[in-house]
Amino acid sequence: MRKHLLESLITPPVTEPAPAPDEAALAELARTVDGAARRRLGRSLAIRQVDAGSCNGCELEIHALSNPFYDLERFGLRFVASPRHADVLLVTGPVTWNMKAALERTYAATPEPKWVVAVGDCARDGGCFAGSYAIAGGVAAVLPVHLHICGCPPSPTQLLRALLALLTHPAHKLAQ
Amino acid sequence: MTTDQPHSSLAALLASGAPVTGHRPWPRCLVDRPAWQLASAQLAAGHWTLLGLWGEPDLVHLALLAEAEGTIGVLSLACPDQRYPSIGQTHPPALRLERALRDLSGLVPEGLPDRRPWLDHGSWPVSQPLAAAPGPPAPAAAPYPFLPVEGEGLHQIPVGPVHAGIIEPGHFRFTAHGETVVRLEERLGYVHKGIERLLAGADLAGAAKLAGRVSGDSVVAYGLAFAQAAEAALSLTVPPRAQRLRGLMAELERLANHFGDIGAICNDASFALMHAHCGMLRERVLRLAETCFGHRLMRDCVVPGGVAADLKGTGVQALRALLAEIEARFGPLIELYDNTASLLDRTVGTGILKPALARLYGAGGYVGRASGRGFDARKLPGYPPYDGLSFDVPVLDAGDVNARVWIRIREVQASLGLIEQLLAELPVGPIAAPLPAALAAGEGMALVEGFRGDVLVWLRLGADGRVLRCHLRDPSWFQWPLLEAVIEGNIVADFPLCNKSFNCSYSGHDL
Numbered sequence A: 001m002r003k004h005l006l007e008s009l010i011t012p013p014v015t016e017p018a019p020a021p022d023e024a025a026l027a028e029l030a031r032t033v034d035g036a037a038r039r040r041l042g043r044s045l046a047i048r049q050v051d052a053g054s055c056n057g058c059e060l061e062i063h064a065l066s067n068p069f070y071d072l073e074r075f076g077l078r079f080v081a082s083p084r085h086a087d088v089l090l091v092t093g094p095v096t097w098n099m100k101a102a103l104e105r106t107y108a109a110t111p112e113p114k115w116v117v118a119v120g121d122c123a124r125d126g127g128c129f130a131g132s133y134a135i136a137g138g139v140a141a142v143l144p145v146h147l148h149i150c151g152c153p154p155s156p157t158q159l160l161r162a163l164l165a166l167l168t169h170p171a172h173k174l175a176q
Numbered sequence B: 001m002t003t004d005q006p007h008s009s010l011a012a013l014l015a016s017g018a019p020v021t022g023h024r025p026w027p028r029c030l031v032d033r034p035a036w037q038l039a040s041a042q043l044a045a046g047h048w049t050l051l052g053l054w055g056e057p058d059l060v061h062l063a064l065l066a067e068a069e070g071t072i073g074v075l076s077l078a079c080p081d082q083r084y085p086s087i088g089q090t091h092p093p094a095l096r097l098e099r100a101l102r103d104l105s106g107l108v109p110e111g112l113p114d115r116r117p118w119l120d121h122g123s124w125p126v127s128q129p130l131a132a133a134p135g136p137p138a139p140a141a142a143p144y145p146f147l148p149v150e151g152e153g154l155h156q157i158p159v160g161p162v163h164a165g166i167i168e169p170g171h172f173r174f175t176a177h178g179e180t181v182v183r184l185e186e187r188l189g190y191v192h193k194g195i196e197r198l199l200a201g202a203d204l205a206g207a208a209k210l211a212g213r214v215s216g217d218s219v220v221a222y223g224l225a226f227a228q229a230a231e232a233a234l235s236l237t238v239p240p241r242a243q244r245l246r247g248l249m250a251e252l253e254r255l256a257n258h259f260g261d262i263g264a265i266c267n268d269a270s271f272a273l274m275h276a277h278c279g280m281l282r283e284r285v286l287r288l289a290e291t292c293f294g295h296r297l298m299r300d301c302v303v304p305g306g307v308a309a310d311l312k313g314t315g316v317q318a319l320r321a322l323l324a325e326i327e328a329r330f331g332p333l334i335e336l337y338d339n340t341a342s343l344l345d346r347t348v349g350t351g352i353l354k355p356a357l358a359r360l361y362g363a364g365g366y367v368g369r370a371s372g373r374g375f376d377a378r379k380l381p382g383y384p385p386y387d388g389l390s391f392d393v394p395v396l397d398a399g400d401v402n403a404r405v406w407i408r409i410r411e412v413q414a415s416l417g418l419i420e421q422l423l424a425e426l427p428v429g430p431i432a433a434p435l436p437a438a439l440a441a442g443e444g445m446a447l448v449e450g451f452r453g454d455v456l457v458w459l460r461l462g463a464d465g466r467v468l469r470c471h472l473r474d475p476s477w478f479q480w481p482l483l484e485a486v487i488e489g490n491i492v493a494d495f496p497l498c499n500k501s502f503n504c505s506y507s508g509h510d511l
């Protein structure tokens, strides 16, 4: 144990420099977020992740955001256990009919102002599960979505770039 | 087995039925009710293992394994009146499969006492979506009746479907006495996506994509299982290079998942250091997968006929470098795990799965192997490239969280050895066999060892090469019920630890 701790003291961190915020994400946020809510973005945000029907691939990459390479928390973004503590709902998967009510209740339990980020190709429009009797659709079929992150699954870098766009003050972006 | 006992062997029972031509590589036979019931009795007596149970509008299929004789086969029973004798009434591992089959196809398991739906939560716009004529939606969902638990001083703790962490949704109903769990009952089906219905009518390429998205942590395992079933149905031979590349992908997937799991289990015992280090190893493996095959999770890399992407130029070198790095880093981590008393205090003796239960349920993967069941589909039935490689399948008897961690540790070491062997002899040549110009009707089946256990895929192709019916059975079907058993008598606070050590797939199960 001591050896491991000592080693951590003398070796440089593996954490990588922050990537640039995603331009497309900034543009989408500028469209979907307005007024008072925009002023609140750009600060530290608490994220509640909700799997609304995913294959669990998106979850794996969201998990990876917390590993030492990406270290999401250094940006003031952190995952919280309850929607009541959350500013952002990070929703994955096509929304299954069996999860629709739970997703709606989670949204209702999240205090305003709140933003919804739909992660993965499934969350956009149902992906390759679209048209199934068991699928209500993408996340936007159930909740207002402010930001989409594509990919199957999106890589941690793609996720990070899009989430950093949430921290880049959209008002500042608009003023440019 | 003596010959005067008719059908005491699975091979003999299969031979007594009417063989279905064009089902490969193992036999499928149409049987009558007595033969079906005999199989049921053999399962209940623990002689055979249930591999799967699924249906079609007027047909029910039972996939069986007789490990001692090394036989695998499928029994099919016609049920024109939509009824069949329940296997689950005497062999509990079939219970949820039969409840799911009733929800999806409307086939009624005669004699099954549990009449509650399983996957159908009453919110779909149809009922019995896989039946010849799907019905109107199930009546508005009444509260799901959990099994009663009675006694003094008991209280219930409902958890989910939305959990506190970044995990898949499912509902756990704990009944506790003080801190001790008296019973856990699971309710699953929340992420049911209707994949089997989407598969019906899909072309091979589309179906392979869907099959690879059943459980995101087992992209390669599902891709491989579907591809092998399709290749069996089409009598297609995969070129040697593709077989070896598939082996590389499968072992990389196993490594990534085992690293993730070992770290996450330790994290649930509040030992974050292991989590961080294992997380780095996992990330290295995923980045290498991207370097070698173009995608971190190797999405759509296995296709019917072979693989979609050849190992990139620098791949062999990069793989060798990774092996060296893991060897250097993993040893000290194992030592750290083994020398941290506060961590072992949480994992040793926690969540014990008795070997008899593991055997009865045919529990695959680390769940089975930590409880004395050494089954590994890479050995039996075995498939390329593993038939030409040497590797040990670790088995322990303790059945606790610690044993499930150790099985993973040993499997990491075995995977490193396998990758080394695969790299040592990587033949040059094509990476995929072309699909036949005129696709033909046929049936195929495959059993593939994913990191979690054996994945079964059964497939029927039509004359136009489109999928008529495809069934995918995740190893979690036979592991989820065991989680209910192992938590009994443990404290509620140890549930996350037990749950992580099982790491069942919700999506793979819910389908």
Ligand code: SF4
Pocket: A053, A054, A055, A056, A057, A058, A092, A093, A094, A119, A120, A121, A122, A123, A127, A151, A152, A153, B213, B216
């Ligand atoms: S987008 Fe891809 S990885 Fe994410 S849930 Fe859908 S199928 Fe899985």
